[in-house]
Amino acid sequence: MLSIRNLSKNFGGVAALHRCSFEVKENSICGLIGPNGSGKTTLFNLITGIYKCDCGDVYLKGEELTHLKPHEVARRGVGRTFQITKVFTKMTALENLLVAASKTGREVEEKALELLDFVNLLELRDEYAGNLSFGQQKLLELARVLMLEPELLLLDEALAGINPTMKLRLLELIRHLQKQGKTFLIIEHDMKAIMPLCEKLVVLDHGEKIAEGLPEDIQRNERVMEAYFGAIKC
């Protein structure tokens, strides 16, 4: 589905991402983990065309995404949420969804209401997004991106900063969407929360992929433990 090949990005001499390659299988949930500053968000920005990569390629279902603009990547079926949500705070929850639709009309509105219901925000549809809690904004952002009917969803720290109930709800939603055929690449700090969800984990450290594999193997991988928990300790 998604194929990352040799992707690199430097910021003024700092290698934010260095020769990173991996694959995300269709209809799977892949976790992308690694300590703070390891290049996870940078990778998302490269896939979605917000940053231009120094070298390497990104393919979606065999089609090259590498040099497309952000809105073109979105139209090709890659939906993305942001670490710090980018909902439109001065629009209502419903407007946030409608603005993402390429058409207008009754069907679009019905679809938007359905999605708001899906993320439990139907009652807040006329509330300004800025008045919603952080967790609700994350759910709204997910619903908004679903308006585009993406095949691949990139979620940046989807679970961070939201309360446990909301977390469970979100995990449930992700599983549900996977059953509908969607593919996920999820950045997450909380290894424990994400492990049961993922078929595969990719681990970044200082811009390099240091491990890739089944969650239980990653958990036992020494290099990962060192990078991950070593970093958290100090």
Place this chain on the structure above:
Amino acid sequence: MRRVIAALAAILLLLPFFASPYITALLLLIFMYITLAESWNILSGYTGYVSFGHVAFFGIGAYTAALLITQKAFPWILASLLGGIVAVLFAGVIGFICLRLRGPYFAIALLGLNEAIKVIATAWESLTRGGYGISLPPVPDLRSIYYAMLLSATAVVLLTYRLASSKFGLRFLAIREDEIGAEGIGINTTRYKHAAFILSSFFPGVVGGVYAYYLSYIEPESVFSVSITVKMIVMSMFGGAGTVLGPVIGAASLALVSELFWAKFPYLHQVMFGALIVAVVLFIPGGVVALLQERNILPRSRRV
């Protein structure tokens, strides 16, 4: 609501037949400022790309019309419409370059652009007579000017109304709120910004032409004056940028106040506009419309 609008339309249409020339002239200026402020609002209020050079379109329209009337004997209405079209062509080209810039860089670039055009209009004496300005034939009938300005104002307000309640307007607002977020949901922000830029340039060009004909004399300093841009901004923000009614309320009230009280003191006039913009930003960032919406006097709708 419909009745109120119908009554207002009837009054405004009949007014020149019983009002004094002074009132007619005051109203036509108000319509002109409504047109200018609402046009600025389409770009800057909705997409958040603040233009400090919007008077350039007004000046381009004024010069286009003045030259067509004096040198090619065009009828003034046609000349004014062509003034709008030249402004649009200009915006189409300039937009490509300037809309790549974001935030303050865009604002400054347009300010510089207007100054550059003003210099060209001054220096190109063989065409524009430079600082001497251009004299036009006298206006036979104030009423026709009044109707031209009324029509322009009505058209741009209706355009904004249509925009505001369409997907287009919502997408402009998305760009204002978060451009990267907007691109992330598949919005081609370049295209939408360009569209807003072009839509916001036509009517200033038209009323620039009508204004040139009305004044019978133009020179670069008067039709490319930064103070006209400042008025567009202040009127729009005072009434409420990014709303349909805001610039109408702002332009009508400030043009009236400035004509009745401040015009007697030209320097104070500038100071008052400066002070007002500070006060608005500090105390009513959403403008009069947001204030009225908070008090439930106006409905919270994009159509307002």
